[in-house]
Amino acid sequence: MSEKTWAAVATDVKHTEIQELDLPHVESDSGILKVEIVGVCGTDVSYYKSLKEPMILGHHVIGHIDKIGDKASKRWGVKAGDRVAMEEYIPCGQCESCRSGYYRLCPETNPALGGIRYGAAPLSAKPALYGGFSQYMYLHPQAVIHKIPDHVASVEAALTLPLSNGFEWMRIIGGVGPGDVVVIQGPGQQGLACALAAKAAGAEIVIVTGRNSSQKRLELARELGADYTINVSTEDLVQRVKEITAGKMADLVIDVTSGGQEPAVSSLKVAKTRGTVLLGALKHQLFNEFDLDIIYNKTLTVKGVRGHSHKSVQMAVEFISSGKFPLRIMNSHNYKLSDTDLALRTAGGEGEPSPLLVTVSPWL
Incomplete structure (x- = not known):
């Protein structure tokens, strides 16, 4: 694995730059994800249009475990090479919301309250790689991940969170x-x-x-x-x-x-x-x-209503994996990492016409 990664960093309102960033050292309770594809949603567009500080956007993330610590591997039930769908939430796991299954409402996942979540964490929140518009992404010890079968097409896998x-x-x-x-x-x-x-x-x-x-x-x-x-x-x-x-x-x-x-x-x-x-x-x-x-x-x-639960994400994974619906027709645009600006503009109705599910594939 390279010790560096290329990422599309949102540096100003409606502007991203391709930057080379350091990959963090993996502790026993964390890991590194090799990003396969990222869906662009309205939340990404809203941050893009009103950016307050530099960050890596993108939170509808599908990828493969690239490196993982022993404790993290046991906790998540995954190993290097496994394909996973990421949730955007990084909950504390201890508050009343987390303990009652509503970890999407945990204050630690709310950027407005000083929390962090994938696709909405500033670059100053080390190790900085908290967004999917990057070749690699940091797997925080409190991250929530789900295995997803290899046979699912990338553009369909990117629908996991919207479907959930x-x-x-x-x-x-x-x-x-x-x-x-x-x-x-x-x-x-x-x-x-x-x-x-x-x-x-x-x-x-x-x-x-x-x-x-x-x-x-x-x-x-x-x-x-x-x-x-x-x-x-x-x-x-x-x-x-x-x-x-x-x-x-x-x-x-x-x-x-x-x-x-x-x-x-x-x-x-x-x-x-x-x-x-x-x-x-x-x-x-x-x-x-x-x-x-x-x-x-x-x-x-x-x-x-807002957000999803662990159960609904699992339901979405099973639904997508069944292949019963022609989900790939929902993907209207798939861009390479260097075209992240165009992807965000398109998803926001200011780029290429007729957007629906817009995605970014960092390794194109």
Whole structure:
């Protein structure tokens, strides 16, 4: 193994530089990952557009164990050469959230509270290699990893974390099962993951919504198994759901859009009485003139969701490994490390057209 690695370091707003960095010494409880492929998500783009200090972005990471200490090997149940999917979280393992299985809420994983996580740790957090846009990445003693079979195509393996969110929100939190009607607001990476997870859970009807600008993604949703799509720019959402469900409306609705308050409000309208509405995206705004009585009158359950659990990541790995769905069609762009800037711009809608799952392969 080389004692150096090339990495795309975000050094300024909307700018990365290829830099050569030192690889750390591996202690008995840590390791080094040789990065195979990294998915680019909205969180990476948000850091890229508002960078405060240099860091290596990228946290949807697939790779092979390159070097590992004895204690780490026993703890994780892996050895050199094993292929793994990384979670972004680096939890403490001791707080109430960690002990109750909600380590994604551990303060140690929250950069806003001074914690670190993969793809969001500054270069000053030694040994600096906490991002996937690099040939090698540091395996922290508290890292959470999952084995993934070698037969899975790289671009499909990169969907592990988005799909795990889908299983977390649809199956574990939402309780979706046979006979259910599910409406998913937003046909992006997270929305399509929810559609796949809902169909895998046995939902009878899965409806994905989007706007004129999302026509290709709506078509992709149908290819991946969604039963209906609705273009809310030209169709009345409430009326269409009423028609599709013969007036039953939706058992579960999730809003994973970045389109302000309107999708969240309309989600409440298409949920059935005693239905559930999940809010899975930040809005960055206050709700004005919002009639709370709809929640009371329909006795709705409204819940915010974010992140995934160990169980949902395992569910995603098993789902991807089964090969039952044409997941590779979700990959729209795959870039080499030197094109990380273009990858981030494309994922953010400012680069090449029609992005969906954008990936970076550091060894191309």
